[in-house]
Amino acid sequence: MNLADNNYLLESQWNIQGHSYAKEINAHQAFIEEHGMPDWMGKEPADKRDELALEVLALLKKANREGTIDTFRASYPPAYAPFINIIQEQGQNIENLCYINEDTIAFVIGSAYEKRKAYVLTNRNIEKLSDSIRAIGRSHLNNIYAIAKTNSITTYKNWEGRKIFEFKLPPVVVLPISQLIPFNDGLSVLLISSEGIYLLTTQGHSMIHPVPDLEDKDWSSYIDMEHAALSYDNSLIVVGDQTSAHRILNRDGNHIATIDPHSSYPHYALFSKDGQQILLNSCHSCDGTTISVPATGIHTIKRGDDSHTIIDNSCRVYAAATTAEHYIFGDAHGNLQAFDKEGKKSWSYFIGSIITGMTLSEDEKTLWVASGSGMVHKLKLNGEQPDDHTIGNGNINEEFRVIFWKNEPEPLVW
Secondary structure, three states, X not given: OOHHHHHHHHHHHHHHHHHHHHHHHHHHHHHHHHHOHHHOOXXXXXXXXXXXXXXXXXXXXXXXXXXXXXXXXXXXXXOOHHHHHHHHHHOOOEEEEEEEEXXXXXXXXXXXXXXXXXXXXXXXXXXXXXOXXXXXXXXXXXXXXXXXXXXXXXXEEOOOOXXXXXXXXXXXXXXXXXXXXXXOOOOEEEEEEOOEEEEEEOOEEEEEEOOOOOOOOOOXXXXXXXXXXXXXXXXXXXXEOOOOOEEEEEOOOOEEEEEOOOXXXXXXXXXXXXXOEXXXXXXXXOEEEEEEEEOOOHHHOOOOOOOOEEEEOOEOEEEEEEOOOEEEEEEOOOEEEEEEOOOOEEEEEEOOOXXXXXXXXXXXXXXXXXXXXXXXXXXXXXXXXXXXXXXXXXXXXXXXEEEOOOOOOOOEEO
């Protein structure tokens, strides 16, 4: 068999099997959503293209070298499952996704405890940033960016714009920064770390979570599943960790209210775009529950009150975005799931691996998503009918993905 015949056979197998798998898994998921898992009598569909993966990967690399990515993608629609063995060896977290403009985002590769690399992605062009960058964050409003380097955090007005303020890091020997959230004026920053959650201001810093136990001589600030959220108007802060409740603070870090987790362990928090709702996710194993509570009158909520709405009863949320109408959750199983404000599910879309980062364009039409597979995906929301390899039930279209695998000398665009 000559090379042309071999490529034709490979392409045919990739497309026929990929289309068949997507059709089967979509039907399976639709059945489960309507009837529940206990009523499913068949086997769960399986993508059996792993034996094709290395050949397809070789052609992807060739397309990147020769600049024929569009042609390659048309012939070989992207997939996740066939590359699971490679992903398990070479995948890595991509975090701190920050929107810059319609075609550009910034992000870091690596978890907080690793040596990170920072990049800017403009369309398909990839620019590596300074090796000294440890974390990146963006404000909800006013295009304020916070960049953490070795000894300080600096806020800027616009990306690469005017410097606003430089904050010293808290004096912790090892401070792995999970996330930065600058305030809309650039004069305060939330620093989220497994060694505590800090509020940085022009006057200094204070640890706002966990609350120190002054009577415990062995007390430590170390926490697991650390997370925090800042309201769009910067008036409220939510903090939590695996062993705490959901804690609501004012903008100065003073405690306002305590809300018990609906599932076992607090795991993630965010605010609705209009600022009216606080979304609180708690988890148990790889699943979880998200509730919403009204931000207005949060001062009056007593612990144990049932003034909440259950938005979702399945996702352990690792990253999220809010539109004017929807909450988009990225879960532990590699799914994006969108819900309206009453908890009605709108759509789902499969990415693969744990969702580790997400950022949404200002017009709410483009969503960038990253995962532990070492990939960044650029998605168009409410677009055209998706192709027949898409796993999901919404009109979500992937423009392209960029693969950052540990042992690859250069990123691969697909």
